[in-house]
Amino acid sequence: MEKIQMSVPLVEMDGDEMTRVLWQQIKDILLTPYIDLKTVYYDLGLKKRDETADRITVEAAEATKKYGVAVKCATITPNAQRVEEYNLKQMWKSPNGTIRAILDGTVFRTPIIVKNVKPFVKTWDKPITIARHAYGDIYKDVELKVEKKGLAELVFTGEDGRVTKEVIHDFAGPGILLGMHNLNQSIESFARACFNYALDQNQDLWFSTKDTISKKYDHTFKDIFQEVYDKEYKDRFEAAGIEYFYTLIDDAVARVIRSSGGFIWACKNYDGDVMSDMVATAFGSLAMMTSVLVSPEGNYEYEAAHGTVTRHYYQHLKGEETSTNPVATLFAWTGALRKRGELDNLDDLVQFANKLEKAAVDTIEEGVMTKDLAILAEGDKKVVNTRQFLEEVNARLIKSL
Template sequence: MILVKGKVVECVGDEMMAIIWEKIKYKLILPYVDFGKNLEVFDLTLENRVIYGDEIVLDAAKAIKEAGVGIKCATITPDEKKCEEIGKVLRSPNHIIREYLGGIILREPVICENIPKIIKSWVNPIYIARHAYAGNKDVHEMCIEGKGQLKLSFVDEISGVQTEKIIAEETKDGVIGATFIEEYAIRAFARGSMEFAVEKCLPLFLSTKSTILKNYDGLYQRVFQEVYENEFKSRFEERGIFYNFILIDAMVAKAMKSKGGFVWAMKNYDGDVQSDFVSQGFGSLGLTSSYLMTDDKKVIQTEACHGTVKNHFKKYLRGEPTSTNPIASIFAWTKALAHRGQLDKNEELVKFTEIVEKVCIATIESGCMTKDLAAALKNNEFESMTENDYLTTFEFLDKIAQNLRSCMILPKMNI
């Protein structure tokens, strides 16, 4: 057994991914890894959040920051209708954790040679560096009823001077949204993105729409350029890489025509949208690893980049077979444990995570896969697929577990 020397925080989630999460833990992790008393579990199921509110999520975030490592299963963010049903307004667990930890969200494609890319020209990975909070994901909203004047105002704490900007002289019956981010947070985002580009030895692009949001997006553009010129330019040039700013609409077109092989930094919501585009372009949302990293690299919180797969959960509850891709959740475990191993200089743990990832890829490349990947081999012609073309959720996990056993040179276990 491989001993885990430092604390790991596990966040349990909802629906189909929660079912898969437990299978991953007991089939692929616990037969080989001994956490001892170093695994702290937080129940972030919707049922538990209804009881304890968002405070339980904040407690998990604090524990992750203290431990330096967090692993999170996909969770439900209740919409307005669901909040009315449960009698409580609950925020997105992801947003609460990201807001507390700060940093950047990094998304990497898991490339399997036999899974065809939708965007054929992408021969090299594209890494998304997404700001962890603010932007459209952190908008403060207010409904406007009646007729009146709209304005933004800021009161200086020391001088008491108030600065105002009129949004509309005369308006009625609508909605207003406002967001704010401090410059230090953008500077930390810039440093984190550039450190990652240096680590990967790849060029870095920042994309915003600074021609429209001249102050908000313009601040991102200015700060990134300053950090690059003052702190990273020589390190980039030593490695033969570069940093460029490109407007986001132009960058989307450039990315589609490219061969890949770069890091793409974006604000929170932009990164959310484009990371799905990139993941699908490489073959599947299920073949993507996602983790939040603080700018000092001391804390990593991993997760699957997709939701709870509600439609598959309904089938599961009816006793029907499902074929849900677990790779993103498996890589959530491996990326987190790899960081724990690096923090503790635990080479055995790091090596184990590398083996698990290689086994997952080799299993898919051997032809054993879930329905979403099998469909990609048939140009997504689902109507022509039969049950012989793919494995069910649990058959696929069993196959990975079987292949992992043969790689670990351990006695076979009843798992």
């Protein structure tokens, strides 16, 4: 068949370790044979980020603003051990945090459902989408180690020179400090993205924070959401027959576990990070979850919701066979290709993305899967390595094409 043509490139952000290996295999087996793949390539591998003093991450985010759609491989966020392992100049910040801050978007994460993998929570029969604020909080924090006795204060100096102070703690000895911030404008963008997504999906929207403890920080999130809802969305939600409500995150967790799913759960940045992992795992596997960052300007960045699969990478380096699940990384590509096709009116590209996703799901539902799913799946199953799985998907894709 003639290759599908693209008119505008995707921004392609390569990554680290085992997911970098999956990235190339997916392109070689399932994409480039069928698509005249156009991308603007950025290597966000840890070594390249270190070489460029992380400038390449900023450039990739700016390119996403220019071209509108990006696809990103999983990347390492270094800790002290990684600094030593890779001989880094410093402990670079999370590339995801940097990109999300520049795009000021909201991350929507939804599990990929297959019939033969049942959720651990028996009542869940519909996907739960986590809407995660993608700016600020601990991902843009400032930290300080206190080495001796002293007074810690929170100080704000207005442009008029007026100073506002709050005492954080009077230290009697060593300790630690952390400063976080957020922006009303970003919170408003987060709220609108969540309300719009709920209307688009025709699903209820839940929002949760800890405003009883954080009476200014978290309470501001709660207040802004309610103001935006009352002014701009209440009538539209009522007309659509869907509900928005706020609750404490403690109560939200209890409600989620008792629910049947089928709603959107909006969370602050860190809460969304943790809860999306919980939801993905409870539905089956972290490797079975889609993730898309949507900016207020309508830019999209697709990625896998899991990490770089370090253990499998070390096995791979030894020449050992690995059965790493590539589905979330594959769906990052299909999500980006579909959106590129929608924006550029390329129906062939949209249909290809849909057929590729169906081929992946059909492969698993027909009993062919990687080791992580074989542990969970019901019925007959055949465990394959990563390349074999991709080739099985390709066989089904060829039939559908």
